[in-house]
Amino acid sequence: MSSLILAASSAVADSIIDEPDDYASNKTETVLSEKSYLETVLFHNPDSEPVAIEDIQVLELEEDVCLPFEISKYLPKNFNPLKGKDDLDWSKITLIELEEDVNLGFDTRNYLPKHFNPYKGMLKPSTYIK
Numbered sequence: 001m002s003s004l005i006l007a008a009s010s011a012v013a014d015s016i017i018d019e020p021d022d023y024a025s026n027k028t029e030t031v032l033s034e035k036s037y038l039e040t041v042l043f044h045n046p047d048s049e050p051v052a053i054e055d056i057q058v059l060e061l062e063e064d065v066c067l068p069f070e071i072s073k074y075l076p077k078n079f080n081p082l083k084g085k086d087d088l089d090w091s092k093i094t095l096i097e098l099e100e101d102v103n104l105g106f107d108t109r110n111y112l113p114k115h116f117n118p119y120k121g122m123l124k125p126s127t128y129i130k
Contacts, residue, residue, distance in 0.1 A: 072079075
C-alpha cells in the first residue's frame with residue numbers, strides 16, 4: 001500500500017507543468033517587497049507602541065474614469081441622470097418581504113434550553129419610541 005502511495009506521489013510530482021509567469025516584473029516585485037516591509041513594521045514589530053484609532057488618517061482618492069469612447073453617443077438627447085430622483089412616492093410602493101425557508105438539516109429544539117423563548121426581553125410594541 002505504501003509503495004502505491006509513493007508511486008502516485010512521485011508521478012504527480014513529475015507531471016508538474018511549468019507555466020511562464022505573466023505577472024513577474026521588477027515593478028511587481030518592488031511593490032510586493034514594500035508591502036511586505038510595511039506589514040512587518042506595522043503588525044509584527046514588538047517594539048512599537050499601539051496606535052490610537054483617532055491618530056490614523058484615511059485618505060480617499062478620487063480617480064477620474066476615462067472611457068475610450070464618447071458616452072453622449074449612447075445616451076438619449078437631453079439625458080439627465082438625476083431626473084426623477086426625488087419623484088418616488090413611497091406610500092404608493094408596496095414592499096414585499098420574501099421569507100426564506102432555512103433548513104439546517106437537524107432539529108434546533110434539541111440544542112436549545114428547555115422553555116427557550118427567543119422573544120423574551122424584547123420591548124413590547126407600546127414601549128417603542130415614536
